[in-house]
Amino acid sequence: MLSEKSAATVRATLPAVGAAIGDITELFYEKLFAAHPALLRDLFNRGNQNAGLQKQALAGSIAAFAAHLLEQPGTRPDVMLGRIAHKHASLGVTRDQYAVVHRHLFEAIAEILGEAVTPEVAEAWDEVYWLMANALITIEERLYAEHRILAGDVWREWTVAARIEETADCTTFHLVPADGAPVPAFKPGQYVSVRTELPDGARQIRQYSLIHSPGSPVRAITVKRVHGTGGPDGEVSAHLHAHVRTGDTLHVSAPYGDLVLRDSAAPVLLASAGIGCTPMLSMLEHLAETGHRAPVTVVHADRSPADHALRADHRALTLKLPDASARFWYESGAEAGDETGLVDLTGTSVAPGTQAYLCGPLPFMREVRAQLIAKGVPAADIHYEVFGPDLWLATA
Known part of the structure; x- marks a missing residue:
């Protein structure tokens, strides 16, 4: 005070x-x-x-x-x-x-x-x-x-156990501790930092969501190559895509992040755009593993089905839940059952007591939040994650 x-x-x-x-x-x-x-x-x-x-x-x-x-x-x-x-x-x-x-x-x-x-x-x-x-x-x-670590001592060596090309611009890296020690616990939706040494000697750091549930034996991140708009491409994403292969070592932090799935029986809505789907995959897998019975609504927006990283997993995990539905919007190339254009929740039923989780570009999250509030979802029940600096307050 x-x-x-x-x-x-x-x-x-x-x-x-x-x-x-x-x-x-x-x-x-x-x-x-x-x-x-x-x-x-x-x-x-x-x-x-x-x-x-x-x-x-x-x-x-x-x-x-x-x-x-x-x-x-x-x-x-x-x-x-x-x-x-x-x-x-x-x-x-x-x-x-x-x-x-x-x-x-x-x-x-x-x-x-x-x-x-x-x-x-x-x-x-x-x-x-x-x-x-x-x-x-x-x-x-x-x-x-x-995490039982000294303040600031977050880095640990992990080995790339597998590399999977998801889309033209998205690659998944499966990681295992290089020392064979147990993996740290995390909560659905959390991320890790990856520290990479670049050609000029800089050790730049970026955050990537863990895409599987805490109960999964796999620890993996999906990295989208950042293409600069009027500027340089993303330094770390470009380096990981171009140079990191199976067997290589990465410096990875302990898991952090406050956009985490609350343990409750409440209805859930997971809204994402682009690579913002990654924390939602972790949440979906956790909901499926724990036998979540309440309604789950999955919403995703992307440029096209071909650009939608982990699209098959996104839909398959939704189908594992007893009361879940998925609606995917694409700018172009929408397939049967998908929708074209911007996300519009007008025809989407949102159950009372829904906890909503948002991840994607700021304009997308602002629009979805406004639509949810118009449907009666309290602002306190809408949670979000921004990849990069949090500009929500700066642009309010």
């Missing part, structure tokens, strides 16, 4: 800070990477930095956290904090790195806002920062403890 004095100052200055937050975060990253170039090389996603996506996500989270402290004093935005903390844990972020971020962030604030940053203003926003940072540190250290 913000102190009364700081709350008044933050309330008075939030409009000015909010208006300048984009410039502040841009300067922050310039300062951070100038002082610590290894962070850009080995921790931060260089593609997201070049596109400005990480800047937008950081700006949105800071503004949202400050606004929450003012509007709902005594509470925390735990959903937002949990999502960030899981991503940080999958990257191996540690407590000491928050002090580094603090130094460069507040240098940027002072430089952008100038004389407006009085000692009182600096003290108030310092309190906001450390409330957010300490909350994240606490969650992250709990996540590390759950």
Whole structure:
């Protein structure tokens, strides 16, 4: 909870800070990477930095956290904090790195806002920062403890046991621990980070969902090759597709992610687009294995059936459930039983009490969420996962 004095100052200055937050975060990253170039090389996603996506996500989270402290004093935005903390844990972020971020962030604030940053203003926003940072540190250290690993020590060598070409742009990699030790437990819908050394020596990290259920003996990820739109192709996805073969070794993190299937008898709706189907496959397999009896609605959108990774598994797992249906929408090439165009839930029955899980591009998830709310699904029962920086708040 913000102190009364700081709350008044933050309330008075939030409009000015909010208006300048984009410039502040841009300067922050310039300062951070100038002082610590290894962070850009080995921790931060260089593609997201070049596109400005990480800047937008950081700006949105800071503004949202400050606004929450003012509007709902005594509470925390735990959903937002949990999502960030899981991503940080999958990257191996540690407590000491928050002090580094603090130094460069507040240098940027002072430089952008100038004389407006009085000692009182600096003290108030310092309190906001450390409330957010300490909350994240606490969650992250709990996540590390759950896997019985030291803070930041998330990496382990895994061997590629098999490589399967799913579509022209999607490849599945089956993984086994290189040391033969037991595989770590995970929850349906979670992801792992993969750290790859690129030709220039950078060790870039990306997240990929585990596509099977926790009860499956197989641990696998499906990687979609990212084709740049007006920019370079995805560094890590392109490298994995071009160079990683059966028998090769990858550095893989412990599993994390807050978009997980809740253990309940509630009806479920799983909506995905593109490679967003991967966490849904894990959830579907788990539902089938545990004998889920309530209605399950599967919704997926893609460019075409040929582009729909794991399409046969998507449908087969749905058919294993006693009360489940699947509707697939394609931009082109729809086959018998499929639909053409954008997802339209008008004719889809959504059972009362449905828990909805969304994964895909942000515009897709916004549209599906709006349709579900119009059908009476409470916002609290709609859960989502973003591949990459979470821009939901930044673009709200």
